[in-house]
Amino acid sequence: MFSNKIVNLILLVLTAIILFVIHHYQIIGAYYLQIAQYIGIYAIMVLGINLVNGYLGIFSLGHAGIMAVGAYSSSLISKYVFTDPVFFPICIFLGGIVALLAGFLISIPSFKVRGDYLAIITLGFTLIMKSVLQNLDFVGGARGLRNIPANTNIGWVFLWLVAAILLVRMFINSKYGRSTLALHEDEIAAELVSVDTKKTKVVVFGFSAFLIGVSGGLLAHLLSFTNPNTFGYVMVSEGLIMVYLGGISSITGSLLGAGVWALLVEVLRPLGVWRWIIGAVMLIMVMIYRPGGLAGGTELSIKGIVNFVDSVKKRIGLKPESTFGSNGNSGKH
């Protein structure tokens, strides 16, 4: 049987080749390429949001503010410090680091405050960030930063996305991953089996902020400009929609959420303002029929697919051939 590792590697290489061919020979138009890059960038952001809102189970609305921090700091660095395109990944990385510090900052209230109150505090962070940027003249004020080198291309987005997926996977399968999930379920019980809950929160918020910051940096370098209004309520709600549509506590779900939402927004573009209503109705339907999101709590895996096929075969009266156990399509990440 195939091992998951080999299949993943093959998929990865295939995707890379396809993307390279598409990019190099300009098989699809710039418009579609742009959408593909949006999906990748959003996917990185959704992975970040999912760490806090999904795995850790703390409802935070700080992601737009954090994304702003990442976007602005990496843009400033690439505009004024490392202007050579060679340093592009370093600029994005440093943007992520600055965002990480902001993540540490907003993890502090989570020690004492929870639930709705924490959501309000983190929303406050987003709004404060937006106001501050609107009033800082050296970053362009409300007009925003212009002439950021447009260094983002499909290759970089792909590399960062792969890195993000690998990092999240390693994180979730480590001691911090377990402490995160434990904290999600029962904070006091977690603390009483020796989990340092404060440290776990700081680490998860920081890591989440790093990924969101990276996505912000990539977005700014894709559009070659950024302004405070990008990171307001719309970004807050779009981020949440993608997380809950795709599925909480799931890497597959994060990718799915970003992909489905970005495509939907583009496909429904002719509808104008009405597309937001259709999008919202879809989200409500998902919440009613699949409360965990499209792929909540599960991951795509060979074993899962085999199990799924077997269960379908069983349902239509064929005998399953596989020897795998039958715990649904809930493959381990």
Next chain:
Amino acid sequence: MATAESIKKMNNETILTFDKVSMHFGGVKAIDELSFEVHRNEIVGIIGPNGAGKTTVFNVLSGVYIPTSGNVVFKGSKINNLPAHTIINSGIARTFQNIRLFGKMTVLDNVRTAFFGKTKYGILDIFMNSSKKRAEEAMIKNESLSLLESVGLGDKSEALASSLSYGEQRRLEIARALACKPEILLLDEPAAGMNPNEIDDLNKMIVFIKEKFGLTILLVEHQMRLVMGICERIIVMNFGKSLAIGTPSEIRNHKEVLEAYLGKGR
């Protein structure tokens, strides 16, 4: 804790001291100037009517509450004001009256979670997948599996914790507590909801893990079958105070204890 080695020689007998500990919630005195000592390697039962403050003793001991006054001394150092996970790391572990497992995690992951405090590798080790991390993870997995084996859950390691039966969940809680490598194990009503046969099995298991891991055990229990069967000493609490401390036979014939449980005879 750092001071453990120096204290060990000096004070091998008493491992835990409650020194006039009070825990007040507003006007309610859940524990009122309670004092007792626990010696190494003994099984001590805490009994008392409902609301006597038994579980509060555990909550103070494990750092959920910070006592209003008094000292809790564990292995010679004061632990009142430490955060809960630090106390757990210093060698106290507990189970819960109403089972508090991580239901959506597997049985194995429940136990592995409890190794958090004893794991040394850091964030960078995770992201670089260092050999240190892999070695520690392998060690954690082996130890977790052998702990599950010793409470009879060896074949359930991949099941979700919430899918276990009631008795199995109780045993998983004990395994998870043991993963914290405690010196004192606090069992909060381990026999709640069990029938006499299950209680006899539990009796055997408690004695077994006590011997195997060299534990001191403190247990809160209503089931006299368990308490009288295995406890070497019993602390009887009523209204936050200790009414009597003694061996099971002493307690059985203690006048005030009988009054607290059965009311005054005329």
